[in-house]
């Protein structure tokens with residue numbers, strides 16, 4: 407199989423996305439010294455539209471334009487945050503995942519200018535986040551804090567915090583690390599306090615289905631345990647038919663002995679209802695584990711909770 411000489415990498419053009427591309431380029435260059443890479447940045451609907459994401463026509467607000475560039479042949483490889491890739495439907499026809507990079511920190515982080523932790527925040531503190539998952543979990547554990555809708559990439563959110571539009575932010579720790587701003591983190595939240603979204607901290611490489619030489623070339627970047635975790639989590643979301651505004655959290659982990667487990671929750675936005683499921687794979691493959699945990703949540707009434715939220 408011919409290894410390509412040049413790989414054109416398409417991605418969102420946010421600082422975080424471009425940092426992700428640089429990681430992929432560095433790993434590719436190390437593993438395949440003969441391969442050159444080029445970056446094709448595109449601006450996505452999700453970057454242009456700063457209102458409520460549920461009002462954007464269709465899904466995949468952060469991935470649509472990237473997928474289009476790949477399919478049109480303007481690029482050969484797309485880098486996505488798995489978290490942003492819809493799981494309720496298959497990948498765009500003609501594309502496949504070629505690798506999942508080793509997972510970064512999965513946790514959410516609190517950013518507070520005076521370095522306070524979540525438990526130290528005074529009542530009424532305005533937390534900038536538009537994520538139902540974050541809003542629901544905060545409502546359950548810290549009902550006296552106020553969530554204020556805030557969108558835009560991480561750098562823009564930090565700017566809005568600096569301007570005083572909100573008092574604190576909840577952002578993914580991995581994202582802050584990627585843009586070189588881990589210094590602003592006042593507390594990294596344990597998954598027991600804030601269960602992360604499906605795909606948190608995972609970068610996926612996507613390419614055209616028939617590009618066997620390319621698939622072969624980039625598959626060296628695949629991290630098997632991350633692949634297992636991501637497969638279980640995405641199957642969970644698929645069976646739940648979760649959407650971009652779903653109050654769903656899910657985290658799969660491979661432990662030291664190599665055992666895979668998946669815990670997941672479905673919430674109402676007021677935090678009053680929390681459905682829980684946690685299972686070990688045992689002899690199940692990762693996708694079947696994802697299905698099993700989803701079915702456990704559906705038995706507890708997850709469908710009604712998920713469908714109760716506009717999208």
Ligand SMILES: NCc1[nH]cc(CCC(=O)O)c1CC(=O)O
Nearest residue numbers: 487489577578580581606607608
């Ligand atoms: N929704 C945007 C987005 N997509 C992925 C990440 C973080 C990095 C990751 O989990 O891979 C973020 C930012 C955030 O939620 O703070």
